[in-house]
Amino acid sequence: MSENYDIAVVGATGLVGEALLAMLVQRKFPVGKVYALASSRSAGKQVDCGNRSLTVQDIAEFDFSQAQIGLFSAGASVSEVYAPIAAAAGCVVVDNTSRFRNEDDVPLVVPEVNPQDIAHYKSTGIIANPNCSTIQMVVALKPIYDAVGISRINVCTYQAVSGAGKSAVEELARQSAKLLNGQPLDIKGAARQIAFNAVPHIDVFEDNRYTREEMKMVWETRKIMGDHTIAVNPTAVRIPAFFGHSEAVHVETIKKITAAEVCDLLREADGVELMDGVETGAYPTAVTDASGNDPVYVGRVREDISHPTGIDLWIVSDNIRKGAALNSVQIAEILAKNYL
Numbered sequence: 001m002s003e004n005y006d007i008a009v010v011g012a013t014g015l016v017g018e019a020l021l022a023m024l025v026q027r028k029f030p031v032g033k034v035y036a037l038a039s040s041r042s043a044g045k046q047v048d049c050g051n052r053s054l055t056v057q058d059i060a061e062f063d064f065s066q067a068q069i070g071l072f073s074a075g076a077s078v079s080e081v082y083a084p085i086a087a088a089a090g091c092v093v094v095d096n097t098s099r100f101r102n103e104d105d106v107p108l109v110v111p112e113v114n115p116q117d118i119a120h121y122k123s124t125g126i127i128a129n130p131n132c133s134t135i136q137m138v139v140a141l142k143p144i145y146d147a148v149g150i151s152r153i154n155v156c157t158y159q160a161v162s163g164a165g166k167s168a169v170e171e172l173a174r175q176s177a178k179l180l181n182g183q184p185l186d187i188k189g190a191a192r193q194i195a196f197n198a199v200p201h202i203d204v205f206e207d208n209r210y211t212r213e214e215m216k217m218v219w220e221t222r223k224i225m226g227d228h229t230i231a232v233n234p235t236a237v238r239i240p241a242f243f244g245h246s247e248a249v250h251v252e253t254i255k256k257i258t259a260a261e262v263c264d265l266l267r268e269a270d271g272v273e274l275m276d277g278v279e280t281g282a283y284p285t286a287v288t289d290a291s292g293n294d295p296v297y298v299g300r301v302r303e304d305i306s307h308p309t310g311i312d313l314w315i316v317s318d319n320i321r322k323g324a325a326l327n328s329v330q331i332a333e334i335l336a337k338n339y340l
Helices: 015-026 076-088 115-123 132-148 166-180 212-225 259-268 286-290 321-338
Strands: 005-010 031-038 046-049 052-055 069-072 092-095 126-128 150-159 231-238 245-253 272-274 296-303 310-317
Touching: 005 015, 005 076, 015 031, 015 046, 015 321, 031 046, 031 052, 069 076, 069 321, 076 092, 076 126, 092 321, 115 126, 115 321, 132 150, 132 212, 132 245, 132 259, 132 272, 132 296, 132 310, 132 321, 150 212, 212 231, 245 286, 259 272, 259 296, 259 310, 286 296, 286 310, 310 321
Parallel strands: 005 031, 005 069, 069 092, 092 126, 150 231, 272 296
Antiparallel strands: 046 052, 150 245, 245 310, 296 310
């Protein structure tokens, strides 16, 4: 990357938008101008980008021909309207929403898994960033898949409220404060209490009784791995953590592999940090290890006592960083180095 690139950050006032702006600085991306974009409601606000303060502009009034790369994280409805506009103006879009992930002509990319797919962006000018829970899982499973194949994945996710945005973070804080002070909660409608609870419902329910969050893991894992024969059975749960997703993952491999061999693979895997002790605390947790950090952490590696080719893992990652902003910036780095 010998030149600088002008970047448009869409959704700059959100949790992921703020992280995108910080990540561009932290990773020393060759940035020229940075345009902070959001809806008209946020226009005029100030956001930080390193030691610079940027004025948020109204996306509806922005000329995307001013930017070479657009990092979108403002919701699927915004991306549906403005990502094609940006792409038509010559601004390559890295979209962090669900809008384009299942489009056949839009690459869905995790740089540690399928960076070669970035090359297919030219047909639409859009590259999709996968769901946060899918990203951390496939980063950890890719070395196993390459070594012995995977026929089935059974995964339960325990997801932080930040996955639902700033308002969900604020709601958890509000509920926790009320309960800790002996005050009753005033939750409206059918929504369940999140403070000190676990809620097995993220996104809307589909006709098959799985939620859309769960089905995202099915669709996206197959597309990223380039293998539509992999069976994926997910359950997604929201828990009262602010940042960092956790996953209990059980895989059935095509060929037998031992836990020791899996650990050897993971020690060498790009983007993975193995913490696989059996002493108290010698395993990763979302809050103490993943939150605020970039790697995908893996522990509790063991051979499944209920299946002859089963392997069990515990996987945690920061859903705002690797699950969103970092993955987007990594895509942009490869895009700038190899394709622009």
